[in-house]
Amino acid sequence: MALPLMPKATAVWLIDNTKLTFDQIAFFCGLHPLEVKGIADGEVAIGIVGQDPVASSQLTAAEIARCEANPAANLKLLAPTVPLARQKTKGARYTPLSKRQDRPDAIAWLLKYHPEVGDAQVQKLLGTTKATIDSVRSRTHWNAPNIKPRDPVSLGICSQSELDRVLLLAAKRRDSKEKREARERERAGIEAPPAAAAAAGAVPLDEIDGDED
Incomplete structure (x- = not known):
């Protein structure tokens, strides 16, 4: 369809x-x-x-x-009268000159709404450089006062499918990292000796309450 x-x-x-x-x-x-x-x-x-x-x-x-x-009816897409999209070509992404001034806005949008996306992915998706990303992040970009977070799809810098693919990959990496860290914390808790709290001179909560009285 x-x-x-x-x-x-x-x-x-x-x-x-x-x-x-x-x-x-x-x-x-x-x-x-x-x-x-x-x-x-x-x-x-x-x-x-x-x-x-x-x-x-x-x-x-x-x-x-x-x-x-009629809630049971489905919308029917009109037949296009012009080609909807260009075929993606191999090689480095080329951003038209008219769109390059919008890239800082797109970078700001990704940094604000999707911080889980790595700089390398942002570079590839938007056709930008690590230096530009860093300058937008630190607000040292020459045009920093005028940069506003804007969706790169609406700016025409990338397609929705390309953005979705990057966000999905970043989300999977983030989830994997969180699960790995959770396992490491759980493992550390299991390996800690039962007497560790007593050895550290832990004070029962009822004794703390008594001191306060």
Whole structure:
């Protein structure tokens, strides 16, 4: 099934501007209903600007009204009249000159909303450098006063699928790290001798309460 351009941004707009059900929006945007609910609750797609599918000729207002009146109906994507996207080419990412001035905003968005994404991933996704990332992070960038966190997809620097892939990988790495650290803490607790607290001169809570009285 064909999906709209920028599915999550489209879902954001449909949630904010229509009475469609989560299931209808999920079906049209190729998302899970729980993911759509997360967007509505502000837990998913934080910072993503809504994309109007009517303005981009992917839906008609009449089609939205039809599905609002019938929760069992599904939205039908309009056939595109122009190519929707260029094929991705191999090699280093090239960012058009007109978009390069927006990269600091995209970097700021990732640093603010997705700190789990490593600098190397940000470099590859946005076609930027470690020095630029560091300058945005430390607010020493030459244009720091004017930098505002903006979604790189809405800026046209990367596609939604590319961003989703990076976020998914970063989330998996973060979860793996947290589980590893939890195991290490648990192992350290198990290996600690039972008499460790007494040897350290631990004082029972009832004695502490008595001193305070």
